[in-house]
Amino acid sequence: MNTHLDGNVLAGALGEVFAVDITTAVAQCASCGTSQAMGQALVYTDAPGLVARCRTCGEVVLRVTRSPGRTWLDMRGVRCLELHVPGE
Amino acid sequence: MGIVSPGFKGRGGAGREKLPPGQYLVTDFPVLSAGPTPRVDTGSWELRIRTETGEVHSWDWAAFRALPSEEITVDLHCVTKWSKLHTPWRGVSLDTLLAEAETSAEYALARSYGGYTTNLPLQDLLDGQAWVAYEFDGEPLESEHGGPARLLVPHLYLWKSAKWVQGIDLLDNDEPGFWESLGYHNYGDPWREQRYWGD
Numbered sequence: 001m002n003t004h005l006d007g008n009v010l011a012g013a014l015g016e017v018f019a020v021d022i023t024t025a026v027a028q029c030a031s032c033g034t035s036q037a038m039g040q041a042l043v044y045t046d047a048p049g050l051v052a053r054c055r056t057c058g059e060v061v062l063r064v065t066r067s068p069g070r071t072w073l074d075m076r077g078v079r080c081l082e083l084h085v086p087g088e
Numbered sequence: 089m090g091i092v093s094p095g096f097k098g099r100g101g102a103g104r105e106k107l108p109p110g111q112y113l114v115t116d117f118p119v120l121s122a123g124p125t126p127r128v129d130t131g132s133w134e135l136r137i138r139t140e141t142g143e144v145h146s147w148d149w150a151a152f153r154a155l156p157s158e159e160i161t162v163d164l165h166c167v168t169k170w171s172k173l174h175t176p177w178r179g180v181s182l183d184t185l186l187a188e189a190e191t192s193a194e195y196a197l198a199r200s201y202g203g204y205t206t207n208l209p210l211q212d213l214l215d216g217q218a219w220v221a222y223e224f225d226g227e228p229l230e231s232e233h234g235g236p237a238r239l240l241v242p243h244l245y246l247w248k249s250a251k252w253v254q255g256i257d258l259l260d261n262d263e264p265g266f267w268e269s270l271g272y273h274n275y276g277d278p279w280r281e282q283r284y285w286g287d
């Protein structure tokens with residue numbers, strides 16, 4: 001029980017919010033400082049929202065919840081997010 | 089809408105049971121978790137109640153189990169829309185745990201092993217409405233369901249019934265917990281369908 005999926009499942013929930021691909025974004029964990037692609041996070045989905053945890057230290061890096069018509073995003077666990085944007 | 093509530097202990101066989109709006113009935117016991125399951129050994133387990141003045145009341149497992157307990161049968165309503173009826177538990181009433189606490193606090197924040205938190209008015213923990221439960225269906229509570237002990241506040245959505253409860257802080261000011269700080273309703277009454285902010 002209490003299985004988790006990999007961070008690629010975030011693509012669906014956050015694809016509605018961001019124009020960038022969140023799974024290839026590199027997040028620096030606010031707890032341990034490790035940098036990792038969001039797609040590498042451990043995501044707990046059997047919950048009232050999605051909870052992404054750092055693969056290194058297990059702390060929460062990102063949380064997303066949804067209601068019909070609204071979504072909430074908590075990124076307090078990310079110190080810095082490096083996003084890939086189309087080249088100029 | 090039905091007009092008759094199921095009896096508190098009724099196993100009333102036939103007929104439709106009344107469910108809160110938007111809920112459906114399950115017979116299994118789904119496991120929801122926002123992280124890995126904490127494996128808390130009863131040898132190191134401790135429950136701490138801390139008042140707004142910093143006074144701490146704590147119990148180790150032996151002291152906790154020596155408290156008077158109650159058998160209760162309650163209905164569970166999860167915000168993810170499943171409901172499970174007539175679930176049998178054994179636990180210690182919060183009235184017992186809070187009996188010695190000198191407090192004028194209006195709010196409570198439950199804290200769990202693993203870091204989970206949930207907030208509720210202190211009043212909702214009192215008067216036979218809440219327990220720290222350690223048995224389900226006559227067996228020690230499994231860790232997947234919050235063992236060795238979890239909060240049980242069945243009149244609110246199940247996210248308020250913090251699994252792996254470690255402590256309860258009594259507070260003068262309300263402090264939103266893990267889900268309450270991210271869109272989920274601060275109170276969470278299933279009968280008023282208080283799922284999200286603004287419901």
Ligand SMILES: [Zn+2]
Binds near residue numbers: 029031057
């Ligand atoms: Zn980390």
